[in-house]
Each structure stands twice: as structure tokens, then as C-alpha cells.
Amino acid sequence: MPPPPCTTERAGGCLIPIVGPSGVGKDTLIEKARRAFGDRHDIMFVRRTITRPADAGGEDHEAVDQATFQRRLADGAFAVHWRAHGLSYGIPNSVRDHVEAGGLAVVNGSRHAMPAIARAFPVLHVVEITADPAILARRLAVRGRETAEMIAARLRRPRAGAPGLPLPTEIDNSGSPEEAAARLVALIGKLATGD
Numbered sequence: 001m002p003p004p005p006c007t008t009e010r011a012g013g014c015l016i017p018i019v020g021p022s023g024v025g026k027d028t029l030i031e032k033a034r035r036a037f038g039d040r041h042d043i044m045f046v047r048r049t050i051t052r053p054a055d056a057g058g059e060d061h062e063a064v065d066q067a068t069f070q071r072r073l074a075d076g077a078f079a080v081h082w083r084a085h086g087l088s089y090g091i092p093n094s095v096r097d098h099v100e101a102g103g104l105a106v107v108n109g110s111r112h113a114m115p116a117i118a119r120a121f122p123v124l125h126v127v128e129i130t131a132d133p134a135i136l137a138r139r140l141a142v143r144g145r146e147t148a149e150m151i152a153a154r155l156r157r158p159r160a161g162a163p164g165l166p167l168p169t170e171i172d173n174s175g176s177p178e179e180a181a182a183r184l185v186a187l188i189g190k191l192a193t194g195d
């Protein structure tokens with residue numbers, strides 16, 4: 001059974017995974033939305049735990065080494081975790097607590113890990129960011145967080161289907177990031193109020 005969708009018809013606890021290929025603008029749009037909502041306590045912008053150095057650039061994550069990640073995992077510290085690009089990613093249990101208490105949580109998700117994410121967070125509203133594939137490589141080169149070889153591997157990563165999951169809301173980020181962020185902010189605002 002697919003999880004019940006988090007709809008705009010009622011407010012309540014919900015995870016909002018932002019998914020899409022590397023370079024599409026997930027972190028950029030999440031950061032703009034975070035700024036737009038300021039310090040609203042009901043909307044959490046998730047700080048992920050990742051085995052990536054803190055100074056790598058991009059999102060503000062909790063950087064840990066692999067041994068620490070494994071220890072946290074064994075201690076049951078993550079609501080859900082996955083591996084991709086040779087890295088481990090975890091969503092802390094505090095995110096599940098926030099959602100179970102009726103809050104919204106926005107997180108940079110993984111298309112491939114969506115089945116596990118949906119098991120951990122039974123009420124979801126998935127947002128898929130899209131962009132013209134031709135511009136992804138250029139954006140990743142400009143971002144400069146990965147080597148050319150790593151970028152090529154990211155671009156080869158297949159688009160994962162997620163059968164049985166609620167259909168995502170698509171936001172195209174081929175144009176200006178401000179335009180796409182405004183659409184994301186409007187959607188989160190609607191999910192928060194149920195208007």
C-alpha cells in the first residue's frame with residue numbers, strides 16, 4: 001500500500017523530500033525556502049548527517065567519519081539512512097519526532113532511497129526538481145565540490161522510479177532559482193496551513 005499523501009487539504013505532520021538529479025538545484029532551493037520561512041518552529045529544514053567533510057561546500061550538514069556513522073547507526077540514531085556516491089547519509093530521529101508531533105520537515109532526499117524514506121515517514125509530499133539535462137554538467141562544474149570524474153559518475157546515475165509512492169509535485173529549475181524557489185515556498189506554505 002502506498003503511504004497516504006500529505007495533501008494541501010489539511011495541515012499536519014509530513015516529510016517533504018526534495019529529490020532530483022545531482023546539480024538540479026535541490027540545495028539551492030531548499031536554502032532559499034529556509035530563509036523565506038525564517039525561524040518558524042513548525043517547519044524544520046533538516047540538517048543531514050553525511051560522511052562528507054564539513055568544508056566540502058554545498059549544504060550545511062553534520063560531517064562525520066564512517067566509523068562514527070556506523071556507531072550512530074548501530075545506536076539507532078537515524079530514522080532512515082542510505083548510501084550513494086560512496087557516502088553515507090542519515091536523517092536523525094529528531095526529524096521523525098518533529099513530524100510525529102505535527103510539524104513539517106523539508107529534506108534533501110534520494111530518489112533511490114524513497115522506498116526506505118516512505119517506510120520511515122508514512123506521510124509524505126515528494127517534490128521533484130527538474131532541469132534541462134544539458135545544463136546539469138555545467139552547474140556541477142561551477143559548484144566545484146566534486147572532481148570531473150565524480151561529476152561524470154553523478155550524471156550517469158539513473159533516474160529511479162518509485163512504484164507505489166504518491167506522485168511528486170514537479171518544480172522546474174531550468175530558469176532562475178528565484179522563480180523555482182517561489183514555487184517551492186508557495187507549496188510548503190500551503191502544506192503548512194492546509195489552505
Ligand SMILES: Nc1ncnc2c1ncn2[C@@H]1O[C@H](COP(=O)(O)OP(=O)(O)O)[C@@H](O)[C@H]1O
Pocket residue numbers: 020021022023024025026027028029058139140142143173174175176177178
Ligand atoms: N536555477 C539555477 N540557475 C543557475 N544555476 C543554478 C540554479 N540552481 C542552482 N544553480 C547552481 O547549480 C549548482 C548545483 O546546485 P545545487 O543546489 O548544489 O544542486 P543539487 O543540490 O541538486 O545537486 C550550484 O552551483 C548552484 O548555485
Ligand SMILES: O=P(O)(O)OC[C@H]1O[C@H](OP(=O)(O)OP(=O)(O)O)[C@H](O)[C@@H]1O
Pocket residue numbers: 019020021022023026027058084085089108109110111112113154157160
Ligand atoms: O538517489 P539519488 O536521487 O540519485 O540521490 C542520491 C544522493 O545524491 C544527493 O546527495 P548529494 O547532496 O550528496 O548530491 P547532490 O547535491 O549533487 O545531488 C541526494 O541528496 C542523495 O543523498
